[in-house]
Amino acid sequence: MKRLFTSSKAYLFLLVLALVATLFPVGKANAAYNLVWSDEFDGTSINGNNWVFETGTGSGGWGNNELEYYTSRPENARIENGNLVIEARKESFGGMNYTSARLKTQGKKSFKYGRIEARMKLPKGQGLWPAFWTLGADIGTVGWPKSGEIDIMEHINNENNTYGYIHWDAGGNADYGGASQSFDPTQYHVYSIEWTSSAIKWFVDGVQFREANILNSINSTEEFHKDHFLLLNLAVGGNWPGSPDGSTVFPGKMYVDYVRVYQDGGTTPPPSGSIVSGGTYKLINTNSGKALDVSGAGTSPGTNVQIWTDNGSGAQKWTIYRNADGSYKLINTNSALALDVSGAGTSDGTNVQVWTDLGNGAQTWNITQNADGSYKLINTNSRKALDVSSSGTADGTNVQIWTDNGTGAQKWNLVRLQ
Incomplete structure (x- = not known):
């Protein structure tokens, strides 16, 4: 000073x-x-x-x-x-x-x-x-x-x-x-x-x-x-x-x-539970071992979000930004579209898609770390968790929101890419 x-x-x-x-x-x-x-x-x-x-x-x-x-x-x-x-x-x-x-x-x-x-x-x-x-x-x-x-x-x-x-x-x-x-x-x-x-x-x-x-x-x-x-x-x-x-x-x-x-050459990881705003991540579901993925690498608003074998493509890369209130938005690097709850829905089973970045509650997520080191993503509008439908493990299984229940279908490993 x-x-x-x-x-x-x-x-x-x-x-x-x-x-x-x-x-x-x-x-x-x-x-x-x-x-x-x-x-x-x-x-x-x-x-x-x-x-x-x-x-x-x-x-x-x-x-x-x-x-x-x-x-x-x-x-x-x-x-x-x-x-x-x-x-x-x-x-x-x-x-x-x-x-x-x-x-x-x-x-x-x-x-x-x-x-x-x-x-x-x-x-x-x-x-x-x-x-x-x-x-x-x-x-x-x-x-x-x-x-x-x-x-x-x-x-x-x-x-x-x-x-x-x-x-x-x-x-x-x-x-x-x-x-x-x-x-x-x-x-x-x-x-x-x-x-x-x-x-x-x-x-x-x-x-x-x-x-x-x-x-x-x-x-x-x-x-x-x-x-x-x-x-x-x-x-x-x-x-x-x-x-x-x-x-x-x-x-x-x-x-x-x-x-x-x-x-340069630092080896100490981020503190437990911290997310680097502006960092690019892949999200791997702990139950299936598969990545959060935009169907067909689509770039149009309304394209479905699913799980798919981890392949390193842009459809599976998400840049995470911290909002002023401490919540986060996830932007798909391939499409530049936001992870979004369809129709701003609040019911169990509402579909998750990508949509133009609007900054609304349908695109806002609280990300917290579980005791086992994985993360859960809770939509701020619905208060429900990012979830793999029926705990599925097959490529193409739909991603939705569901009442937070702590199961593997709602646990994600966040792997920092850059």
């Missing part, structure tokens, strides 16, 4: 030394990474194995003349509908006129290199400053800026963009970064960096907007070749955004759907 402004002299120094590798979108995030850690915020409380709170006003308003008092109260930070909610409130507390929260993984989780991302929805308002960032794990001994800092996402005031920066020590505070492309930050977006031994790249929704060269610690950037921990906070006021005014709406809420870390 931006601590100080770099002087124009320091900025010129950075330009001359060619820190910048590229300034505008040039590519997509590296698909070769494997998930090594995540918090999906699907529980009922903030996971103390992952996060600790920083509380109080910090030194000089956390070095930025911020105006909030950070607390660990549920009024300021809590789990709500599958999101971490950080809430800034206008209220007197601890001698300050605002409260909010600041969470960090210091002492719990730290990482060097990889793709670090979070899906978030941000508040707008004069004086509001949400951030997703890192600090070097050795900050307690070397201090800042020698610890290094990577600002994955910062947003200020009412702007229609975010910022990515790095801070480090080069005979004093040095920084590099800048603004993203224009978009609406009050909607959910994925903010990420790809951090390697040679560069740090910033992305919004997979589109790159900035890159910094750290190869061989060029320009004294050795701070970015060591472990960093993660932080999430919503500041109020400070040197950069300025103070709130009469137009600022309180409470301001920052919603974090998930935080994930991917690394």
Whole structure:
């Protein structure tokens, strides 16, 4: 989180030394990474194995003349509908006129290199400053800026963009970064960096907007070749955004759907029960050993869904997206159509098909993990389970909805493909 402004002299120094590798979108995030850690915020409380709170006003308003008092109260930070909610409130507390929260993984989780991302929805308002960032794990001994800092996402005031920066020590505070492309930050977006031994790249929704060269610690950037921990906070006021005014709406809420870390060669699987939003899967019925399949690889709305021998075709590949309320939709990769309950039916035996993606309850599914590691998919409209008719095992057996009964006909192994 931006601590100080770099002087124009320091900025010129950075330009001359060619820190910048590229300034505008040039590519997509590296698909070769494997998930090594995540918090999906699907529980009922903030996971103390992952996060600790920083509380109080910090030194000089956390070095930025911020105006909030950070607390660990549920009024300021809590789990709500599958999101971490950080809430800034206008209220007197601890001698300050605002409260909010600041969470960090210091002492719990730290990482060097990889793709670090979070899906978030941000508040707008004069004086509001949400951030997703890192600090070097050795900050307690070397201090800042020698610890290094990577600002994955910062947003200020009412702007229609975010910022990515790095801070480090080069005979004093040095920084590099800048603004993203224009978009609406009050909607959910994925903010990420790809951090390697040679560069740090910033992305919004997979589109790159900035890159910094750290190869061989060029320009004294050795701070970015060591472990960093993660932080999430919503500041109020400070040197950069300025103070709130009469137009600022309180409470301001920052919603974090998930935080994930991917690394090359990672071997740790996703946490039990977690589904990677945007990941492509095949769904194998545990009773029959056969895959959820679109009949005849059809691409027309209303094409039937069945089970069929696992053959790796697009008819059996489904991209799973997490909705804002924590439910999911499944999009068939071959047809780009959604897994759908025919006619939005609610009766046992109602047929399951593919249909144009409408975002309605007929296409919305709660996915939960069973004790044996398989999953059940419950349609949110009917409250009934995705089911193989009559527990059939033959190719072409129909898929329907049926009262949740825990049988193998309603259990699916989700196999991540990409």
